[in-house]
Amino acid sequence: MLVYKYMTLQGLDACLNNRTIRFTKPVNFNDPFDCAAAAADVAVEGLNIRTAGSTNADKLFLIRNGIGILSLTRNPLNPLMWAHYGENHRGGVIAIDTEEAGLExxxxxxxxxxxxxxxxxxxxxSVDGDHIPSHGEITAQHDRLMLERLFLYKSLHWSYEEEIRVARHVDPTRQVQYQELKIPISAIKAVYLGAKYSHALVDDWDRQLPRVHLKHRIYDIYRCRLDRQTWDLHAERYDPELPIA
Known part of the structure; x- marks a missing residue:
């Protein structure tokens, strides 16, 4: 299966150089409700679940600190995703083969x-009345409905993301916000550069930004273009022999 990951330009360059993708703890997500199912015994302070014992609320807190989520999407040409996660159309997207990347x-x-x-x-x-295992005991063999409630439900507000998730255990130390996974070079099938990528390079007077189109030519590289009549983005194959424009 082919999926896509939106990134800033710096993040894209680091990903391609190091061949890594990042699993982030839900407690560090921009959505404070993420992976925080309702529980009657939740003690809330600014929507952060606080640990006190062995209640479901406590287990949810530990899960949000001990499980990493890789957020992916189906569509590399979503204008809202580019605006929110692709550095205002200046960043990039990588196409990942999930089988080759070990995500299946x-x-x-x-x-x-x-x-x-x-x-x-x-x-x-809601997880009221449910038996939630500790975060270290959760496996792919657990009840599917429970896994969905813990990791896959989000508010309808976020539906534009068309998100696909991969979840795995990460270092539960609170100071660690994410964990990187090394993937083979063959798992990265293409790179998409944002519609404002060339604008970012023009504005980069000190040449601090990575020139991804020059440094990484082992993948298929596409440039996003604005449709002249609709609100859509289109992808055009980039020819490295031509100047970026």
């Missing part, structure tokens, strides 16, 4: 990519 393995992933379709709802999922 149920031994290393709690939720593989093929089972990671996010469910958008108007109602927050």
């Amino acid at each position: 393995c149920t031994e290393t992933n709690i939720i593989p990519a093929s089972a990671g379709n996010v469910i958008y709802t108007t109602v927050r999922p």
Whole structure:
């Protein structure tokens, strides 16, 4: 399966240089509701669940600090995604083959990519009365409905993301915000550069930004263009023999 990851220009360059993708703890997401199902025993302070014992609320708190999520999407040409996660159309997107990247393995992933379709709802999922295992015990073999409530439900507000998730265990140390996964070079199938990529380079007087189109030619590289009549983006193959424009 081919999926896509939006990034800033600096993040894109680091990803391509190091061949890594990042699993982030839900507690560090921009959505404070993410992976925080409703529980009657939740103690809330600014929507951060606080640990006190062995209640479901406590387990949710530990899960949000001990599980990493890789957020992917189906569409590399979503204008809203470019605006929110692609550095205002100045960044990039990588196309990842989930099989080659190891994102379908149920031994290393709690939720593989093929089972990671996010469910958008108007109602927050509840774990009242459920037995939630500790974060270290959660595996891909756990009850599917429970895994969905813990990791795959999001508010309908976020539906434009068309998100696909991969979940796995990460270092539970609170100071660690994310964990990187090394992937083979063959797993990266293409790179998309934003519609304002050339603008970013023109504005880069000190030449601090990476020239991704010059440094990384082992992938298919595409430039995003604005449609002249609609609100759509189009991808055009980039010819490295021609100047970026």
